[in-house]
Amino acid sequence: MYEERASPLVPGAVLWRSDGPGGAVLPDGCMDLLWTGGRLLVAGPDTGPHPAGEIPGEAPGGPFWGLRFAPGTAPALLGVPAHELRDRRVELAGLWPGAEVRRLAERTGAYTDPRDGLEELARARAADSGPPDPVAAAVRAGLRRGRSVAALARDVGLGERQLHRRSLDAFGYGPRTLGRVLRLQRALALLRIGTPQAQVAYAVGYADQAHLGREVRALTGRTPGAHAPTPDRAPGG
Incomplete structure (x- = not known):
């Protein structure tokens, strides 16, 4: 439970x-x-x-x-x-x-x-304790808007290497990996309610359904279909 x-x-x-x-x-x-x-x-x-x-x-x-x-x-x-x-x-x-x-x-x-x-x-x-690094919130927001790492660095006034170091401290990995993880979570939320894979790929910004499949397998160890609802698992479960 x-x-x-x-x-x-x-x-x-x-x-x-x-x-x-x-x-x-x-x-x-x-x-x-x-x-x-x-x-x-x-x-x-x-x-x-x-x-x-x-x-x-x-x-x-x-x-x-x-x-x-x-x-x-x-x-x-x-x-x-x-x-x-x-x-x-x-x-x-x-x-x-x-x-x-x-x-x-x-x-x-x-x-x-x-x-x-x-x-x-x-x-x-x-x-x-001190507040969280303000760069972290800007990185999260920018990645969700589809901003590139170069654009994010310009947005927050840092070089890409500096942004990478700040992201490692804040998130545990660099902004590219964080972007993959956040996109994965958006994809899983749609898969779990039964959204067709092609629609999921388009909605969250994968190049195509094959790209969705590769990313889901790489980050979860399972295929996209394994995250879809089944008769014994209700949508969202």
């Missing part, structure tokens, strides 16, 4: 819970703060499918509670560049002082719904 809801306290964030075995976690440009088994962990940005529930020291299929940050917003709060956590799941105690993390983990677990504890932790931490 998986459920999620928007966070009312952390801008752009999503609160979620996963119970039991699940499929792969797919690249979305996001980082997550997790609570499970009395522990606080961080899921870094993925570049490919990651088995759901595959956490060091945890048996797969257990319950997880999470707060998913909007792309580019977690590094300022966590105090670590996103690229250092790319394709990784790490203990928060590896990033922050252990005694502080143990106290925060106990406080989070004391909530009836640990997601509320994660939300409060993030809200309090954000008040004491």
Whole structure:
């Protein structure tokens, strides 16, 4: 079982819970703060499918509670560049002082719904940390409008190399890879409601249906048809 809801306290964030075995976690440009088994962990940005529930020291299929940050917003709060956590799941105690993390983990677990504890932790931490890199929001917005990397660099007043470095810190990968990931997520949203593949390819800016197929397989390990609704999986599931 998986459920999620928007966070009312952390801008752009999503609160979620996963119970039991699940499929792969797919690249979305996001980082997550997790609570499970009395522990606080961080899921870094993925570049490919990651088995759901595959956490060091945890048996797969257990319950997880999470707060998913909007792309580019977690590094300022966590105090670590996103690229250092790319394709990784790490203990928060590896990033922050252990005694502080143990106290925060106990406080989070004391909530009836640990997601509320994660939300409060993030809200309090954000008040004491600096804001996210403003370039990150400009990059996200520009990529969604179809801007090229060269155009993005001009938009934010940086050279392409500088933009790449800032993107690595904010997202875990450069703007070209981020663009692929964001486009993938738009494509998956349409595939999951049964939109024909040719229409999906046109709507999200792939060259053609074959291009859609190559990108979906490269980033998810599955064909576009595997993400479409089936008789035993309702649209959007």
